[in-house]
Amino acid sequence: MKSNVLVCVVGARPNFMKMAPIIKALKAVGQPIVPYLVHTGQHYDQAMKDTFFQQLGIPEPDRDLGVGSGSHAVQTANTMLRFEPVLDEVSPFAVLVVGDVNSTIACGLVAVKKSIPLIHVEAGLRSFDRDMPEEINRILTDQISDLLFTTERGALHNLEREGIDEGRVCFVGNVMIDTLLANCQQAVTPDLTLATYGSSLAIKEEGYALLTLHRPSNVDDPDTLVRLIKTVGEISKRLPVIFPVHPRTQQKIAHAGLLNEFSTERVSLLPPVSYLEMLGLMRAARVVLTDSGGLQEETTALGVPCVTLRENTERPITVTDGTNTIVGTDAEKIKACVHEILDSGGKRGRIPEYWDGNAATRIVERLLQRYF
Template sequence: MVRKPQPPQILCVVGARPNFMKIAPIMRGLNHPQTGLSGKLVHTGQHYDAAMKTTFFEQLHIPQPDIDLEVGSGTHATQTADIMKRFEPVLDEQRPHAVLVVGDVNSTIACALVAVKKGIPVIHVEAGLRSGDRTMPEEINRVLTDQISELLFTTEKSAADNLLREGVDSDRIHFAGNVMIDTLRYNLAQAIPAMTTTSGLKKNGSRLDLSNGYGLLTLHRPANVDHPEVLQNLLSALVDISRDIPLIFPVHPRTRQRIIDAGLEPMIASSALYMTGPLGYLEMLGMMKDARLVLTDSGGIQEETTALGIPCVTLRENTERPITVEQGTNTIVGNDPRAIHACVADILSTGGKSGCIPELWDGQAAERIVETIALWSNGSL
C-alpha cells in the first residue's frame, strides 16, 4: 500500500491576546482541504489567563493548540529566552515546512530566531509596520523578525517601503491586507452589545446609563502606565472627560496594579470612568462597534476602529499604523491632557473623522496569504 504524501506543515505561533485575532482566519485557511497545506498551532503562553484563553479560543473558533509551551510572564529577556528554549525541541519533533509568526510580541521574535537558526523558513504576517520609536520593545521585535523572514505579508502599502528601505528583497514582500479585519468582519454579527456587557456596572448605587452614548478606553503601554505622574495626568484628563460622556475602561491587569500602586483608585471611583475586568473578543467588539469614540494606546484597536468607522483617539506620540491616521478615523494626541480634551471635544461636537476603509481590508487577507504560501511551498512562486 502506497502512503499518501503528507501536506507541507506550517507551524503557527501565538503568544499574546492580539495574536489570537490574527491567527484565527489563517488557521481556517491552512486547514481547508483544498489548500494542500496543514496548519498546526503552538501557544507559547506568553500572556496566560486560563479563563480568557478559553474564551478567546471558543469565540474565535480557533482549534485548541497542538502544543502549549506554558511560558508565562517575565522580563523581556527571561520570557524571550524561555520561549526559545521550549520552542527548539518542538521544531526538532515536528520538522515543519515553515514557521508562521504574527505581529510583534516577544513570542514572534523568539520563535522566528529559533526557526531561522535551524534552517526553517519564517513567514511573518503583519510585516513592515514601523513607529520609528526604538524605545518600544515591539519595534525591535518587528525590525528583527522582518530581517530573518522568508515571506513577509503586509497590511498596508507603506509597510513595503519600510522593508525595501531596510534592504528586504521585494520578491519576499506580499501585500495581503489585514487579517485582524478578517476576524472583525467574520465575527461582527455575533458581537455582544455594550448594553449586555455593562448591565451590571454601577457607581454610588446607580446603573451606568448608555442612552446618550459612551466612550471606550484601553490603556497598557509602559510609557503611559509605568510612570505615576504620567498615569495620574492621563487619568485626571479622562476623569474630566467622563463628565461629558461616560467612559468604560476594561483594565489590563498590569495597568490595574499601576493604578493601585499610584493610589489613583479614589479619583476613578468618584467619576463616570467605569473600570471592568478584561473582556472577551466578542464583548470588546460590541463595545467598540457601539461607542461614540475610543481612546487607546493599542495598535490593533487603531485598525479595528478604522474598519468600524469609529473615531479613535490614540494616546501615543506615534503609530506604526499610519494608514489609520491618513485614511482612517484615528488621531494621534500623545498623553498631553490639553490635546486629549481638544480632540474629544471636537469628536463630541462634530462626530470626528469619517475616514475610509483601506485597500484590501476586505475580510479576505487570510485567503491571499494561504494562497501565496501554497504557491511558495510547491515552488511555483
C-alpha cells in the same frame, strides 16, 4: 519527502485574532498544508486564553509551551528553549508568526537558526520609536523572514529602506479585519452591572467613550498615568467612560493611589472583557481612547473615531485613511480632540485597501505558490 506541516505560533491575545482566519483558510484548502498550532503561553491568563480560542473558533493548540510571565529576556529565552524541541519533533516546511510580541521574534530566531523558512504576517509596520520593545521585535523578525505579508502598501517602503528585497514581500491586507468582519454579528455588550463604578442609565442616555490603557510608557510612568487618569475624569463630565482594565494597569492605578479618581457614576470600570465583548463596546462607542495598535485598526474598520494616547503609531494608514488621531498624553490635546469629535462627529475615514475580510485567503494562496 517534503514536509507539509506549517507551524503556526500564537503568544498573546492579539495573535489569536490574527491567526484565527489563517487557520480557517488553511483548513479550507486542506492538503497540502497541515497547520500545527503552537501557543507559547506568553499570555498566561488561562481563562482569557480559553475564551479567545472558543469565541474565534481556533482549535486547541497542538502544543502549549506554558512560558508565562517574566522580563523580556526571560520570556524570550524560555520561549526559544521550549520551542526548539517542537521543531525537531514536527520537522515543518516553514514557521509562520504574526505580529510583534516576544513570541514572534523568539520562535522566528529558533526557526531560522535551524534553516527553516520563517513567514511573518503583519510585516513592515514601523513606529520609528526604538524605546518600544515591539519595534525591535518587528525590525528583527522582518530581517530574518523568508516571506513577509503586509497589511498596507506603505509597509513595503519601510522594508526596502532596511534592505529587504521586494520579492520577499506580499501585500495581502489585514487579517485582524478578517476576524472583525467575521464576528461583527456575534458581538455582545458586556453586563455593566459588573462595573466597579458607573451608571448604565447615563451610558444608555448619552452613549460613552471607550478607554483602554496598557502600554508601559503610559502606565509605568506615575506622572503620565496620573495625567491620563485625571484627563479621563475630566472627559467623563461630558461623556460617560467605560474602562475595561488590564490587570497590570489596575495594579499600577492602585499603586499610584488613583482608584479614588473613579469614584463617580460617570466612569465604569470593567474587568478584562472577551473579544466579542470588546468588539461590541467598540462598535457602539461614540469615541475610543486607546494606546493599542489593534484598536486603531479595528476602529478604522468600524468607522468609529479613535484618539490614540501615544506620540506615534506603527499603523499610519489608520491616520491617513482611517478614523484615528494621534494626540500623545498631553491633557489639553486629548480633551480638545474628544470635544471636537463630540461636536463634529470626528473623522469619517475610509476602509483601507484589502481590509475586506479576504487577507487570509490571499496568504494561503501565496503559501501554495511559493512552497508547493
